[in-house]
Amino acid sequence: MVDVPPPFIPGAxxxxxxxxxxxxxxxxxxxxGIVYHANYLRYMERARSDMLRIAGIDQRAAMEAGEGAWAVTDLAIKYVRPAKLDDDLLVVSTVEAVRGASVIIAQRILxxxxxxxxxxVTAAFLSPEGRPRRQPAGWASRFTAIMNGETIPC
Structure with missing residues (x-):
């Protein structure tokens, strides 16, 4: 019998x-042994992608259906202390605002x-032609539920 590894545990x-x-x-x-500055952005992106996936926001399906895709339109980052080799980190993401075509997400790395x-980060939903487009209504309601700490409607 072959040992099967446990399933991947995403964020929560x-x-x-x-x-x-x-x-x-x-x-x-x-x-x-100090984390390179651009990698903090990668960590935040991974966390945001995981947050959307758990919330039932299927970015890939939207792209493949020709509806559009998210693009970062504004980003502000502040480096407070360095992370180092072998550190265990936690990225905490919270939705701050939901607009018709965008969402603002605050993130901290601890x-x-x-x-x-x-x-x-401000992410805007763009049409395949690269123009701002209203995000799908179901997505906006999920972001609003997340922002309010409600159970996520999936």
């Missing part, structure tokens, strides 16, 4: 916040209780 919602855990690997760091990085 804790109230209105999505929690996504990760570990810092050698490939994430520079020669001094090591234990210490905040390492915080950022705010």
């Amino acid at each position: 919602f804790v109230g209105a916040a999505h929690h996504y855990r990760l570990r810092v690997y050698f490939e994430d760091t520079d020669l001094s 090591r234990g209780q210490d905040e390492l990085t915080n950022g705010r």
